[in-house]
Amino acid sequence: MTSFSDDDAAQGREPRAAALRYERSAAHAPRILAHGRGATAEQILALAREHDVPVREDRDLVELLCACDIGDEIPVELYGAVAELLSWLYAHNAALGPR
Numbered sequence: 141m142t143s144f145s146d147d148d149a150a151q152g153r154e155p156r157a158a159a160l161r162y163e164r165s166a167a168h169a170p171r172i173l174a175h176g177r178g179a180t181a182e183q184i185l186a187l188a189r190e191h192d193v194p195v196r197e198d199r200d201l202v203e204l205l206c207a208c209d210i211g212d213e214i215p216v217e218l219y220g221a222v223a224e225l226l227s228w229l230y231a232h233n234a235a236l237g238p239r
Contacts, residue, residue, distance in 0.1 A: 151224070154177050154178050154181075155177065155178060155181040155182055155185070156175075156176070156177045156181050156186040156202050156203065157174075157175065157176060157177075157181035157182075157185050157188075157195075157202060158172065158174070158175040158184075158186070158201075158202050158205035158206055159172075159173040159174040159175070159184055159193075160172065160173055160214070160222065160225075161173040162203070162226065163223075167176050167213060168213060168223075169214050169216075170213065170214050170222055170226070171209050171212065171213050171214070172205060172208045172209065172211065172212055172213075172214065173210070173213060174196075174207055174210060175202075175206045175208070175210065176206070177206070186197040191200065191201055194229055194233070196225060196228055196229070198221075201218075201222075201225065203223050203224075204218055204221070205218070
């Protein structure tokens with residue numbers, strides 16, 4: 141999950157969010173699970189919080205992910221940025237310990 145920052149909200153920019161799903165056995169690359177702006181972004185973020193899904197703020201990445209079609213694999217051009225996101229997520233989950 142990635143979103144724009146709180147600073148953007150404070151400056152009156154419309155909220156944006158994107159959610160990814162990655163199953164190594166089922167796909168070559170992560171897929172766009174959801175994305176949106178405004179109320180849709182707020183719903184995506186609320187669901188993430190409700191289900192304890194970590195959220196990383198990355199305004200540039202969320203803009204690029206929101207330009208993709210829902211259900212599609214991320215484009216090759218975003219592999220590096222999404223790999224950094226997944227690395228952050230794995231480290232975040234490891235820090236939480238076993239659930």
